[in-house]
Amino acid sequence: MKAMLIDATRCVGCRSCQIACKEWNNLPGEQTEFFAAKGYQNxxxxxxxxxxxxxxxxxxxxxxxxxxxxxxxxxxxxxxxxATACPVRALEKTSAGPVVYHPNLCLGCRYCQLACPFKIPRFEWHSPVPKITKCTMCADRVAAGLEPACAKACPTDAIIFGERETLAAEAENRIHRNPRGYVHHVYGKDEVGGTCVMHLSNVPFAELGFSPNLPRRSLVQHVQHAMQPIPFLIAGLGIALGAISWIVNRRIELQEKEQQQCPQPTHDSPQ
Ligand code: SF4
Ligand code: SF4
Ligand code: SF4
Structure with a gap:
């Protein structure tokens, strides 16, 4: 299974990865903000x-x-x-590693946003038919034997791409070779059952904005339990909408019949 290893100690903050992601995925630019306390715009x-x-x-x-x-x-x-929370399977874990999504299936219900322990999926608030979006690990590039665009663009190899087991071993080796240079933890190796994007850092991960206390076990069972009633709710909603539509159409039909049987007096009758 393919994965990415992101080593914060090698990152120089050039944001080539951000730009490469936008270029490859055809994402428009957006208003940036000046963070005066930190002196940068993003x-x-x-x-x-x-x-x-x-x-x-x-x-x-x-x-x-x-x-x-x-x-x-x-x-x-x-x-x-x-993917577990999505009632219509618009998100899918592929055997190659990326979790992809199918916008044509997405209902815009946003259950995936509630379920994600990392608060990643975003909603297209600007769109009249909003869907969910997120990083796809450049699944199209990966399927073609290429590395993700952000990994390719990184000038310092802060992002590397490869087999998950190899990258996890490389991460452990880096900590072993330079124990004073890293926090002794590979973030993502075990969190919530393991992820295909792992991080190394020289400061506690909480200071990078990562949730520090996620469980090691997968959250899928919890989500499955919470989602059990949802298909019934969706089916119930479908039946209710169908019934409302039938009642409305029936009323229109009856009104039309009544009008045909008792024609309304016209205003242009002879004086
Ligand atoms: S971080 Fe995990 S749960 Fe969240 S959107 Fe990505 S694959 Fe889904
Ligand atoms: S892997 Fe994700 S973040 Fe990196 S370029 Fe592809 S879509 Fe963007
Ligand atoms: S391209 Fe590499 S060095 Fe530049 S900001 Fe992204 S991760 Fe950091």
Missing amino acids: PRDLSAKTWTLITYNELKVNNRFEWVFGKRQCFHCQEPAC
């Missing part, structure tokens, strides 16, 4: 138009202040809660 958060974001923080590392950069994007969970 979209505020992930959005339907921004599937990956480099976050900037000036933090104390080994007794001196350093810029530390984190990359936000979908984690491509091994057992994705988003």
Whole structure:
């Protein structure tokens, strides 16, 4: 299974990855904001138009202040809660690794947003027919034997792509070779059953904005339990809408029949 390893200690904050993601996925630019306290300009958060974001923080590392950069994007969970929550299978875990979504199936119900432990999926608020969007791990490129666009664009190899087991071993090796240079944890290796996007850092992951206390076990069973009534609700909603439509049509038919039987007096009758 394919995966990505993102090493925050190698990131220089150039945001080539952000731009490559927009270029490859044909995503429009959006209004950026100036973060005066930190002195940079960036979209505020992930959005339907921004599937990956480099976050900037000036933090104390080994007794001196350093810029530390984190990359936000979908984690491509091994057992994705988003796909379990989706009542119409618009999100799908592929055997190659990426969790892809099928916009033609999406109802816009947003259950995937509620289920995702990393708060990744975004809603197309700007669209008259809104759907969910998120990073696809460039599944089209991966299927063609290419690496994701963001990994290809990174000039420092802060993002590498490969087999998940190889990358997990490489991450452990980097910590082993340089124990003072890393937090001793590969984020994503075990969280929520393991993910296909793993991170290394030299500051606690909470300081990069990552949830620090996620369980190791998959959340799929919890989500399945919570979602059990949903198909019945959807079926019930369908029946209710069908019944309303039948009643409305029946009333229109009856009104038309009544009008045919008793024609209304016209205003242009002879005087
Ligand atoms: S990070 Fe969220 S959106 Fe991405 S695969 Fe996991 S549950 Fe789904
Ligand atoms: S893997 Fe592809 S879709 Fe995901 S952040 Fe990188 S470039 Fe964007
Ligand atoms: S391209 Fe690489 S070095 Fe530049 S911001 Fe992205 S991850 Fe960091």
